[in-house]
Amino acid sequence: MRYLTARIAQQIDEELMSAVGAFSLDQLMELAGLACAQALATVYRKDTHSRVLVCCGPGNQGLFFALLSERVLLTGPDVQGGDGLVAARHLGMFGYRPIVYMPKPGSKDIYKHLQTQCENMGITIIPPSNDLGPLVEALSNSDVVLDAIFGFSFLPPIRAPFDGVLPILNDAGVPIVSVDIPSGWNVEKGNDLGVGLKSDVLVSLTAPKEGAKDFIGTHFLGGRFVPKSIAEKFQLDLPAYPDFQQIVELESQSKSNRHQY
Numbered sequence: 001m002r003y004l005t006a007r008i009a010q011q012i013d014e015e016l017m018s019a020v021g022a023f024s025l026d027q028l029m030e031l032a033g034l035a036c037a038q039a040l041a042t043v044y045r046k047d048t049h050s051r052v053l054v055c056c057g058p059g060n061q062g063l064f065f066a067l068l069s070e071r072v073l074l075t076g077p078d079v080q081g082g083d084g085l086v087a088a089r090h091l092g093m094f095g096y097r098p099i100v101y102m103p104k105p106g107s108k109d110i111y112k113h114l115q116t117q118c119e120n121m122g123i124t125i126i127p128p129s130n131d132l133g134p135l136v137e138a139l140s141n142s143d144v145v146l147d148a149i150f151g152f153s154f155l156p157p158i159r160a161p162f163d164g165v166l167p168i169l170n171d172a173g174v175p176i177v178s179v180d181i182p183s184g185w186n187v188e189k190g191n192d193l194g195v196g197l198k199s200d201v202l203v204s205l206t207a208p209k210e211g212a213k214d215f216i217g218t219h220f221l222g223g224r225f226v227p228k229s230i231a232e233k234f235q236l237d238l239p240a241y242p243d244f245q246q247i248v249e250l251e252s253q254s255k256s257n258r259h260q261y
């Protein structure tokens, strides 16, 4: 299987949403979020881990920084936060009790709609703030974290408030399921600076990123939406997904996770 650079991941994303792939962003987010919810529910059963803290990345406040980065601008920023909101909704449907932490929510309709869908499910969204107190409080009442903070458009160093968020998540002793790449990891070099999340489970979307080669833990591939033509064009060499599942477990370097489940 091919491990992707950030640039190739972005190109595949563009191809999927071009006239060739013909997908909309909402569709891809929906399938990505569903895969992440399914991975979390596979590893952490709801009878013991029903309280899920879904941590979502920046909304379109990130646009200013996106303007500085051609790569982020091209893909349209902030998709991973949307994956998190979709996953929260599906987890609610599965019978979990998610709560959403999104300190920098977007004002674009797509995010407002996803938030309304969560609220309609009775899912609490912690009011946005730079104060980390509500995060600490929510963590003390959570069984597992879903990390939808940064994806393949992350460029170090980590800016506030997320520079404060990641150490709190790492030190809480609550298992972490990461979407696409553990937040704070260099997409290609892994956790080279040691500031990234120490995740227990990783759900790589479309294909794993180069940085994920260093990941130790339970590793799934999700995003069962890549058509054969695009998989072949980018030589992805993807494994087969089992029957009607949205995820397939990949061989990982070690199963010695930080947390037992």
Ligand SMILES: NC(=O)C1=CN([C@@H]2O[C@H](COP(=O)(O)OP(=O)(O)OC[C@H]3O[C@@H](n4cnc5c(N)ncnc54)[C@H](O)[C@@H]3O)[C@@H](O)[C@H]2O)[C@H](O)CC1
Pocket: 012, 013, 016, 028, 029, 032, 033, 057, 058, 059, 060, 061, 062, 063, 065, 066, 072, 075, 076, 077, 078, 079, 080, 081, 083, 149, 150, 151, 152, 153, 154, 155, 156, 157, 158, 159, 160, 162, 179, 180, 181, 205, 206, 207, 223
């Ligand atoms: N085909 C697929 O694989 C799909 C992947 N999806 C998900 O989309 C993300 C990538 O989304 P993108 O919008 O390009 O960017 P990010 O979510 O990674 O976040 C960008 C966001 O973060 C801000 N930011 C960047 N660096 C920093 C920093 N150092 N400190 C603070 N903030 C930072 C930036 O300004 C933006 O606001 C991919 O990983 C998947 O999860 C989709 O589901 C569709 C299909």
Ligand SMILES: [K+]
Pocket: 080, 147, 148, 149, 150, 151, 178, 179, 180, 181, 182, 183
């Ligand atoms: K992440």
